Amino acid sequence: MEKDQYKGWLYLLPAALFLAAFLVYPLVDVFVYSMEEGYNFASQKSYGTGLYNFSYVLHDPYFLQAVKNTFVMVVITVPLSTGIALLISVGLCSIEPLRKLFQTVYFLPYVTNTLAVGLVFMVLFKKTAYSDGLINMLINFFGGESVDFIDGPHAAKMFVMCLYIIWVVMPFKILLLTSAISSVDPNYYNAARVDGTPPFRIFYKITLPMISPTLFYLIITGFIGAFKEYSNAVALFGTDLNSAGMNTIVGYVYDMLYGDSGGYPSYASAAAIILFTIVLTITYLNLTVSKKHTYY
Numbered sequence: 001m002e003k004d005q006y007k008g009w010l011y012l013l014p015a016a017l018f019l020a021a022f023l024v025y026p027l028v029d030v031f032v033y034s035m036e037e038g039y040n041f042a043s044q045k046s047y048g049t050g051l052y053n054f055s056y057v058l059h060d061p062y063f064l065q066a067v068k069n070t071f072v073m074v075v076i077t078v079p080l081s082t083g084i085a086l087l088i089s090v091g092l093c094s095i096e097p098l099r100k101l102f103q104t105v106y107f108l109p110y111v112t113n114t115l116a117v118g119l120v121f122m123v124l125f126k127k128t129a130y131s132d133g134l135i136n137m138l139i140n141f142f143g144g145e146s147v148d149f150i151d152g153p154h155a156a157k158m159f160v161m162c163l164y165i166i167w168v169v170m171p172f173k174i175l176l177l178t179s180a181i182s183s184v185d186p187n188y189y190n191a192a193r194v195d196g197t198p199p200f201r202i203f204y205k206i207t208l209p210m211i212s213p214t215l216f217y218l219i220i221t222g223f224i225g226a227f228k229e230y231s232n233a234v235a236l237f238g239t240d241l242n243s244a245g246m247n248t249i250v251g252y253v254y255d256m257l258y259g260d261s262g263g264y265p266s267y268a269s270a271a272a273i274i275l276f277t278i279v280l281t282i283t284y285l286n287l288t289v290s291k292k293h294t295y296y
Contacts, residue, residue, distance in 0.1 A: 027276075030269045030272050031273060033265050033268075033269035034053055034054065034266060034269035034272070034273045035049045035050065035051070035053070036048075036049055036053075036266050037049060037050050037053065038266075039265060039266040046266070053266045053267055053269070053270035054274070056267060056270070057267055057274065058274075060267075062242050062247060062252060062255075063249075063252050063271060065242075065245060065247060066249050066251060067249060069158070069246060069247060069248055070226075070227060070229065070249045072158060072162075073158075073161065073162060073165060073226055074223060074226040074227060076162045077162050077165045077166050077222075077226055078219065078222040078223055080162075080166055081165070081166045081170045081222065082215070082218055084166070084170060085173035085174045085177055085218075086173075086177055086215070088170075088174050089173075089178040089180075090203065090207070092174070092178050093178060093182055103174075103178060106170075106171055106174050106175075107174070107175055108171070109167055109168060109170070109171050110168070110171035110172050110175075114168065114231055114232060114235050117167065117168060117235070118164070118235025119235075121160065121163075121164050121236060125149035125150055125160050126149070126150040126151075127150070127151070127152075132146045133149070135149070136149075151244075154245050154246075157236075157244065157245070157246055160236060161232070161233060161236060161237075161246060164232055164235075165226070165232055168232060169222065169225065173218050176217075176218060177211065177214060180210075180211040180213075180214035180215075181207060181211055184206070184210045184211065185210075188206050189202060189206065192205075192206060209295045210295070212290075212293060212294045212295050213294055216286070216289075216290040216293070216294050219286060220283060220286045220287065220290070223279075223282050223283065223286060224279055224282075224283065227249065227275065227278065227279050227282070228250050229248045229250065230248050230250040230251045230254065233246050233248055233251060234251075239259075241255075242255065249271060249274075249275045249278075252271055253268045253271045253275070254268075256268035
C-alpha cells in the first residue's frame, strides 16, 4: 500500500472509530439482546437463546397496534407532504415579489419546537370543559357536530396526527424543492415555451425529471422519518400512547425499556430489529425504483 493510501486511511480512522462505537456496536448489541430469552436486567443473565422474543413481540396486541398506526402514518403523510410541498415550491418559484419572505414563512414550523406546535394543535382540536376547540367551533358554524379529535374516535385522532406530521415535515421539503426548481437551467423552459408547450407538459417533462434526485431523496428520508415517529405522538396524546391507541413502533420500543411496562430490553431489541428490517426493506425498494426514474 502506497504512502498516500496510508494517509487516507489515517484521516478516515477517527470517523471509522466513531461509527464503530456509536453505530456498529449498538446494532450488534441490540441483535444479541434480541436473541436472549428471559434476560434479567438486574442480574445481566438469561436462560437461553432463540427467537422467542420475536414471537412474543409479533403476537403482542400493543405492538400490532403500533405497527398499524405507523404504517397508516407513513402511507398518508409521506405522499401528501411531498406532493403539497412540491405544489407550494412550484408556486413560490413562479412568483418574484416577496419570494424570500414567503420561503421564510413556510420554513418557520421547521425551526419551531415540536411540543410548542403540539400545544397549538391542542388548542385547535382538543375539547375542554370551557371550549370544544377552534376547529369544532368552525364545524359547528357550518352546522356540523363537534368531534373529539384528541380523546375520541381512533380515526379522528389519526387525522390530527397525520395533519400534525405533515405540518412539521413539510417546511424542510419546501426548502429543498424550491432550491432544486430554482437551479433548473431556464434555457429548457425558454425552448419549451418557444415550441408552444403547455405548462403542465413543461412541469411533467422538464421540472420533474430535473428535480428527481431531490424528490426521491425526500421520499426516501420521508419514509425513514415516518417509521421513526414518536415525539410528535407524545406532543399530542401524552406519554401513555397505548391507552390512547396511538402508539408507534418506536414508542413501543421506548415503553419496553422505560415505560410502565419497562425493564424488558430483549423485547425492545426484538421490536427494534423488526423496525430496522422494515425500514431497510422499504429503503431498498425506494432505491431500486429511484434508479429507474432518477435523472442525474
